[in-house]
Amino acid sequence: MNARTPAADLGGLVARRTAGQSLEAPFYVGEDFFGLDVEAVFARHWLFVAAEAELPEPGDYVTVNVGPYSVIVVRDDDEAVQAFHNVCRHRGARILNEERGSVGNIVCGYHRWTYGVDGKLLHAESQAPGFDPSCFGLRSVHVRSVAGLVFICLAEEPPADFDEVAARIARYIEPHNLRQAKVATQIDLVENGNWKLTMENNRECYHCGGHPELQCSLFPIYGYAEEDIPPVLRPAYERYLKADDEARGTYESLGLPYEAIEELDTRTTGFRIQREPLDLAGESFTEDGTAACRRLLADFPTGRLGRLSLHMQPNAWFHFMADHAITFSVIPLAADRTLVRTTWLVHPDAVEGVDYDLDTLTRVWTATNDQDAVFVARAQQGVTSPAYLPGPYSPTEYQVEAFVNWYVTRLRAHLEQ
């Protein structure tokens, strides 16, 4: 097995994937699989690309590049979020070339074709008399905001089950008031690994011993069934049971949904959501578990709400606490390079240096991301070796299997078309 598997073998590799094992090497290292992943996964499913807080005012935009696609996500004059292909309708030039910014209208720098933030062509100089601007608006991209989280879908016909998923997860997220939140900071990290290794790594806590900062507040029994808890994690598990019991009382008294919904590979828009306690003070991802921001995201009577955690296939995970929220967006850059964009959200009126210290707010996940980047790079190097053979997932890695099964199922569906 090597990286130069001919394109004709893609279908064969997908068809013979063995459940319960890591993927064969070409899935992680081959350029043809990278192209297939963009086409079959990233161009067909709903992708989390930004928090609404990144676009606080009309005219604010972010650009999102996925393989050959570039998309403008912009807040329009009616305060709604819109998305358009970043391709001028004149001769195709890329229109906005910055990662983010603010525009009055959307103006192509080449010949100054000017589009409104609703995508309508407003101005194209020196056109022939019969020119009809209404035929040359920007091509739109499907976009949805779910409780302040912006998703796009590049497919002409997006997965139809997203409405149902959105409604179910919105119930959990809305109490955190993310639509009103502000970005405290955002950090882009490029991991030297395939995007699937990034996602797989996030789906298990088998490796959490490598995250000393994270383990202060995150119960490191994530993904473990009771019978699988090793002796070394037993005390943590007992603390978890106690905290979980207390947390359920709090959630119920506040009317906050908390039950786990786990549909990671049983539907097109695979997801998992659950509200659960954090260790120590139980308030936030900090070294002692206390809140990192004095001003809570919403008018909660307690800061001790643990974490509401959400996974979305194929490219995102989230943690929502009482005091802040963190979003993670994963964008493949190449077969062996992946962008992980982490965004910290706080109450709009929270003041840096007064209500929160940025270093305290970001320390745990900055360290954890850096550690994960090392793990992912090592995994990429390993699977690139001709000696690599797929290995078995532990029961604690059942969500990794669910992710890979979802992925392979989506490829099969695409290849059958």
Next chain:
Amino acid sequence: MITESSAPAWSDGPLVCRQVHDLTPDVRTFLLAPTEPRLFRHDPGQFLTLTLDIDGSPVERCYTISSPPTRPQLAAITVKRTPGGLVSNWLHDHLTPGTMLRARGPLGLFSLARHPAQKYLLLSAGSGVTPMMSMTRTLYDLAHPADVVFVHSARSPDDIIFRRELDLIAATAPGIRVAHVGGDSGRLNPATLRQFAPDLHQREVFSCGPAGFMDAVRSMLADEGFDLARLHEESFSFDQPLAGAATARAGGAFKVEFTRSRRTVECDADTPVLAAASRAGLSLPASCAQGMCGTCKTTLLAGSVEMRHNGGIRPREIERNKILLCCAKPLEDLVIEA
């Protein structure tokens, strides 16, 4: 004397004042010469930009070259003293034979050299006479066969600039007719226009003067069914409207200084800054000119504007003193970072 072939054309640099002529009680012509032997090559009707140092501050003003290119050793500017006018008063008080100043040019598109025709109608008011004078002198010096009707509007007979020279030209050139209106003789109106130029539709028309005068000319010509593509206008360098003008506006133009271009232009309250800059020969980045594309977005460093845009700028940008030059009209003197 130098000959045209022996020296390069003048473009910019130091000039020295050679002579000053009093034309009317408040209008003077200043004859300017290069400090090295050079010739002025310009089209009749073009202007130059003077860079002056007044009380330690650099100031720029555009003035039409009133002399014709047929007399290329000198460039003349003809300036009316304006009450309170910074530059016109400075020139009247300080520009004497031997005084040095700097200028750039020639600039501008307002010239019959760009619109060759058999017949012309020149309509001017006040100091709008200066480009017409350069054009008329050129045709006269060249014994050009064109048929020219030159109608000048003035406040009173005493205010007619170049009157004796124009009388001489009219008396000796077979193709040039000159008429004056204003004061007791009445204003330019459709009847007088038809009287002076019954063959109006065969003529290329040049109009120069205060904004109100030019607006009146434009609407008069439109009412006559004249093809406005053959009307050419110039408006920039006039210090004040004259009483002879039909709907001359009180208040006049504001000063708009561009810090990066190091140019100052004049712009009245009804003219977008971009248009005024363009007329003064200053090209700034712009595209739609309708307040949409934002290409002309710049920072307003001083002053205030009225701005009706079409989405090319955001309220928070306006809060940060950004403006769109294409749709910003001055409410007072402006300083602009462009």
